[in-house]
Amino acid sequence: MRFMMFIYPGIKDEADWTPSAEAVGAMSKYNEELTKAGVLLALDGLHPTSEGARITYEDGKPRVTDGPFAETKEVIGGYWLLQTKTKEEAIEWASRCPAGGDVVLELRRVFEMSDFPPELQAAAGVSETEPEHTAAQ
Amino acid sequence: MTASVTHQTIEAVWRIESARLIGGLTRIVRDIGLAEDLAQDALVVALERWPESGVPDNPGAWLMATAKYLAIDTVRRRDRLERKHEQIAREIGMQLAMDGSDLDAELDDRIGDDVLSLMFMCCHPVLSADARIALTLRLIGGLTTTEIARAFLVPEPTVAQRMVRAKRTLTAAEVPFEVPSGDELDRRLASVLEVVYLVFNEGYTATAGEDWMRPALCEEALRLGRILAALAPGEAEVHGLLALMELQAARSPARVDAGGEPVLLLEQDRERWDQLQLRRGLEALALAQRGAANPGPYLLQAAIAACHGRARSAAQTDWREIAALYDALVVRLPTPVVALNRAVAHTMAFGPAAGLELVDALRAEPALARYHLLPSVRGELLAKLGRGAEARAELERAAELTDNRRERETLLRRAAACTGDPRTVSGS
Numbered sequence: 001m002r003f004m005m006f007i008y009p010g011i012k013d014e015a016d017w018t019p020s021a022e023a024v025g026a027m028s029k030y031n032e033e034l035t036k037a038g039v040l041l042a043l044d045g046l047h048p049t050s051e052g053a054r055i056t057y058e059d060g061k062p063r064v065t066d067g068p069f070a071e072t073k074e075v076i077g078g079y080w081l082l083q084t085k086t087k088e089e090a091i092e093w094a095s096r097c098p099a100g101g102d103v104v105l106e107l108r109r110v111f112e113m114s115d116f117p118p119e120l121q122a123a124a125g126v127s128e129t130e131p132e133h134t135a136a137q
Numbered sequence: 138m139t140a141s142v143t144h145q146t147i148e149a150v151w152r153i154e155s156a157r158l159i160g161g162l163t164r165i166v167r168d169i170g171l172a173e174d175l176a177q178d179a180l181v182v183a184l185e186r187w188p189e190s191g192v193p194d195n196p197g198a199w200l201m202a203t204a205k206y207l208a209i210d211t212v213r214r215r216d217r218l219e220r221k222h223e224q225i226a227r228e229i230g231m232q233l234a235m236d237g238s239d240l241d242a243e244l245d246d247r248i249g250d251d252v253l254s255l256m257f258m259c260c261h262p263v264l265s266a267d268a269r270i271a272l273t274l275r276l277i278g279g280l281t282t283t284e285i286a287r288a289f290l291v292p293e294p295t296v297a298q299r300m301v302r303a304k305r306t307l308t309a310a311e312v313p314f315e316v317p318s319g320d321e322l323d324r325r326l327a328s329v330l331e332v333v334y335l336v337f338n339e340g341y342t343a344t345a346g347e348d349w350m351r352p353a354l355c356e357e358a359l360r361l362g363r364i365l366a367a368l369a370p371g372e373a374e375v376h377g378l379l380a381l382m383e384l385q386a387a388r389s390p391a392r393v394d395a396g397g398e399p400v401l402l403l404e405q406d407r408e409r410w411d412q413l414q415l416r417r418g419l420e421a422l423a424l425a426q427r428g429a430a431n432p433g434p435y436l437l438q439a440a441i442a443a444c445h446g447r448a449r450s451a452a453q454t455d456w457r458e459i460a461a462l463y464d465a466l467v468v469r470l471p472t473p474v475v476a477l478n479r480a481v482a483h484t485m486a487f488g489p490a491a492g493l494e495l496v497d498a499l500r501a502e503p504a505l506a507r508y509h510l511l512p513s514v515r516g517e518l519l520a521k522l523g524r525g526a527e528a529r530a531e532l533e534r535a536a537e538l539t540d541n542r543r544e545r546e547t548l549l550r551r552a553a554a555c556t557g558d559p560r561t562v563s564g565s
Contacts, residue, residue: 036249037153038363042413081413083356088149 002110010102026098160251268303376425377436383418384442456486509538
């Protein structure tokens with residue numbers, strides 16, 4: 001199963017958005033651990049909201065508001081996409097993230113084939129005839 | 138925290154730590170079977186204590202320290218107390234005394250080497266493929282014997298016995314715990330990659346096993362491939378294999394239709410391919426190609442899969458490139474099946490006459506004498522060339538050779554549709 005892990009850095013002033021060299025080092029080491037364990041599929045860090053925008057809708061029409069936004073507690077700082085066998089494994093990895101203070105990590109499971117009903121799951125696994133070999137890979 | 142939650146947490150810790158733990162212990166006690174027992178015993182202690190005490194801050198280090206204490210006890214208690222064991226006990230004692238330095242970068246490297254050495258040991262050519270697969274899934278993947286048995290549709294005691302015998306064989310053969318080097322490395326690495334790809338294919342082509350285990354095996358193989366790529370980043374074929382698996386897995390969502398029928402690659406809805414996995418596959422392929430002076434079989438197969446992956450539609454497939462890649466692959470991997478696929482690629486690139494020439498060259502191949510795809514492909518090519526009677530005879534022969542009912546019906550229908558002779562085939 002795949003989990004998206006979001007980090008909410010909980011930074012009050014976006015001027016403090018860039019982390020210290022020490023924090024970056026610890027995070028790199030953590031990311032390397034995830035890589036060596038074969039669980040990391042993707043990751044990215046995000047710029048502060050001053051370089052982003054929000055789109056809301058009024059009467060079905062999009063309305064754009066440029067950042068920065070006031071409610072910094074709910075601002076996402078980055079994400080990891082993890083592939084694990086269980087939710088507990090994802091939680092265990094999350095709990096090893098070098099974070100503290102006001103940081104919040106959130107794990108969200110990604111929709112995939114195994115979330116569909118059993119008959120569809122079974123359908124997805126069937127291939128008695130190695131079909132792709134009959135057509136040059 | 139309730140006990141049941143902790144139990145699942147311990148399972149998760151085990152999944153993360155078991156390979157490093159067993160690898161580290163094998164390095165110390167020089168016996169893979171003893172190392173696994175010690176790791177299991179440490180896990181039992183954790184299962185007893187952690188529900189009360191909570192999971193320690195560094196569960197991996199906790200398990201390792203516990204296993205080391207158990208190791209000293211075990212080694213001292215052994216009847217056949219040899220000098221080797223005394224020495225091991227002393228070494229572990231010294232290590233325990235120095236613990237605390239356990240978190241520096243040097244140790245990280247050693248942990249990586251331990252896991253890699255363990256992989257090379259589990260996949261040693263002295264073991265049968267079945268034994269290598271079972272050991273790897275158990276000791277590196279952290280799968281239970283039950284899970285392995287279910288995945289491969291064999292009784293649990295068979296898997297258990299297979300592993301016991303494998304560990305004895307490794308001990309008897311005095312297989313060293315190390316990452317091989319020099320000429321030995323290529324041969325041993327090929328054995329590791331073979332095991333990973335066999336696991337993947339067991340999940341991907343599903344010759345046996347319960348449905349739910351099939352995607353799990355693919356995921357397990359991908360995880361093993363990613364671990365290998367991280368631990369042995371200089372090996373082009375490691376990236377090649379990872380690329381091949383990622384690219385094939387990317388197509389999984391489109392490989393069967395709603396009714397469960399297999400969908401041929403060229404007829405798949407490419408919108409359903411997993412774009413992230415496709416991208417990861419192409420990235421791994423780029424890494425492989427950067428390091429490869431002489432492309433190996435996994436890299437070449439990945440490059441073929443990438444040609445399909447890059448084509449927005451089946452019609453946009455670069456068949457000339459695929460035919461050229463098969464020309465290279467058939468030299469590195471001269472199997473009849475590759476040769477047949479090469480003929481199909483040449484047909485797509487240069488027309489049925491070019492394909493038929495290659496297929497005809499394979500008719501004398503003994504390994505293909507009873508392989509239904511040879512007459513099946515030949516029949517299709519003859520049909521395209523307007524040689525209906527010959528085509529029908531080949532397709533009927535293919536129908537005789539296949540074990541698969543659905544495929545036989547399709548072949549007989551195709552045979553009956555071949556013109557050139559008014560006779561039709563019934564019974565489809």
